[in-house]
Amino acid sequence: VPPKVYLAGPDVFLPNATELAEHKQRICREHGFEGVSAVDVDRQAGARRGRRRGWWISQCNEQRLRECDLLIANMTPFRGPSLDVGTAFEMGFMRALNRPVLGYTNAATDFRQRTLAWLGKGWSKRRDGSCIDADGMLVENYRMADNLMLEGAVLSSGAEVICRSVEAAKRWTDLDGFVACVKRARAIISRR
Amino acid sequence: VPPKVYLAGPDVFLPNATELAEHKQRICREHGFEGVSAVDVDRQAGARRGRRRGWWISQCNEQRLRECDLLIANMTPFRGPSLDVGTAFEMGFMRALNRPVLGYTNAATDFRQRTLAWLGKGWSKRRDGSCIDADGMLVENYRMADNLMLEGAVLSSGAEVICRSVEAAKRWTDLDGFVACVKRARAIISRR
Numbered sequence: 144v145p146p147k148v149y150l151a152g153p154d155v156f157l158p159n160a161t162e163l164a165e166h167k168q169r170i171c172r173e174h175g176f177e178g179v180s181a182v183d184v185d186r187q188a189g190a191r192r193g194r195r196r197g198w199w200i201s202q203c204n205e206q207r208l209r210e211c212d213l214l215i216a217n218m219t220p221f222r223g224p225s226l227d228v229g230t231a232f233e234m235g236f237m238r239a240l241n242r243p244v245l246g247y248t249n250a251a252t253d254f255r256q257r258t259l260a261w262l263g264k265g266w267s268k269r270r271d272g273s274c275i276d277a278d279g280m281l282v283e284n285y286r287m288a289d290n291l292m293l294e295g296a297v298l299s300s301g302a303e304v305i306c307r308s309v310e311a312a313k314r315w316t317d318l319d320g321f322v323a324c325v326k327r328a329r330a331i332i333s334r335r
Numbered sequence: 336v337p338p339k340v341y342l343a344g345p346d347v348f349l350p351n352a353t354e355l356a357e358h359k360q361r362i363c364r365e366h367g368f369e370g371v372s373a374v375d376v377d378r379q380a381g382a383r384r385g386r387r388r389g390w391w392i393s394q395c396n397e398q399r400l401r402e403c404d405l406l407i408a409n410m411t412p413f414r415g416p417s418l419d420v421g422t423a424f425e426m427g428f429m430r431a432l433n434r435p436v437l438g439y440t441n442a443a444t445d446f447r448q449r450t451l452a453w454l455g456k457g458w459s460k461r462r463d464g465s466c467i468d469a470d471g472m473l474v475e476n477y478r479m480a481d482n483l484m485l486e487g488a489v490l491s492s493g494a495e496v497i498c499r500s501v502e503a504a505k506r507w508t509d510l511d512g513f514v515a516c517v518k519r520a521r522a523i524i525s526r527r
Contacts, residue, residue, distance in 0.1 A: 200487070
C-alpha cells in the first residue's frame with residue numbers, strides 16, 4: 144500500500160482546484176505515494192449551509208489528515224505576508240502526530256523582508272536593530288521562509304522548505320517546488 | 336495538579352509581552368489552571384542565531400504544547416484578514432492530540448466581510464453569488480470568525496469562538512474574551 148500524502152494548501156480556493164489536485168496526485172503516484180486532497184469535500188457537504196457546512200468540512204478534513212502518513216504544504220504567501228492559516232493549522236496537526244511535514248513556497252523572499260515590504264511605511268527600527276510594526280509588534284528575524292513554528296516543523300521532519308521565485312502569473316500553478324518535496328518525502332519515508 | 340493551558344497568540348510579539356503573559360497566568364490561576372506561555376523561550380535561546388535560533392524555539396514550543404492539557408488562542412486578525420499563522424499551527428497541534436482548543440478574537444467581523452474589506456477593490460462576485468479575489472481564489476463564506484479549520488477545531492472542542500468588538504487601541508490588551516474562554520475551559524475540563 145503506498146503511503147498517503149495529505150495535499151495542504153490554498154490551492155483548493157482556485158477555479159481549477161480539481162485539475163491541480165489531480166496533477167499533484169499524478170506526481171505522487173509516479174513517486175509511489177497516494178495523494179489525498181480536500182478538494183472534493185465541499186461538494187460532499189450537500190445541503191448543509193453556513194457554519195454547519197464549515198464545521199462539517201473541518202471534521203472531514205481532520206479525518207483525512209489522521210489517515211495520512213505525511214503532509215506536503217503549499218506555503219506560498221496568501222492574502223498577507225504569511226501562508227494560508229488553514230494550511231498552517233494542518234501542518235501543526237500532522238506535526239503533533241509525529242508524521243513528516245514538508246513544504247514549498249513560490250516566493251523566495253525571507254519572511255522579515257516580505258513582512259516589512261507588506262507593512263509599507265508602517266514599521267520602525269529599534270535601537271537593537273529589530274523592527275516593529277505600527278502596533279509595536281515585533282517582526283520575526285530568523286532568516287526563515289515564514290513564522291518559526293512552520294519552518295521549524297519542516298526542519299524537525301528532516302527536510303527544508305523549498306523556496307523558489309516564481310513569476311506572479313504562475314505563482315499558484317507552478318509545481319516544481321511540489322515535485323522537489325515529493326522526492327524529499329520519498330527519501331524520508333524510506334529511512335523510517 | 337491544576338490542568339495546564341497553553342497561551343497561544345501573537346501577544347508574544349508585543350513590547351509588554353511578559354506583563355500580558357503574567358496577567359493571563361493570573362487569570363488562569365484564579366480559575367484553577369496553570370497558564371503556560373512561550374514568552375520566555377526566546378531569552379533561553381542564548382547565543383543561537385538566525386535559523387538555528389528559530390528552530391530551537393520551535394522545538395521548545397512544541398515540547399510545551401505536548402505538556403499542556405488544553406489551549407486558548409488569541410485569534411485576533413494579525414497582519415492580514417486572518418489570525419497569526421504560528422497560532423493557527425499550535426491550534427492544529429493541540430487538536431490532533433484531542434485536547435480542547437478554545438479561542439477569542441477582538442474583532443467581531445465575519446471572515447468573509449473582513450476579507451473583502453481587506454481586498455479593497457480586488458475582488459468580484461460570480462454568478463452563483465460567491466466572491467473571488469484578483470487571483471480568482473474563492474473567499475470563504477461559512478459565517479465563521481476565520482478559516483473553517485480554525486473555528487471548526489473550537490466547535491469540535493465543545494466551545495465557540497468568543498468574538499468581541501474592541502476598539503483599535505485596546506485590540507491587543509483587552510482580555511475579556513480570554514476570561515470568557517477560561518470559564519468555558521473550566522466547564523469543558525470538569526466534564527471530561
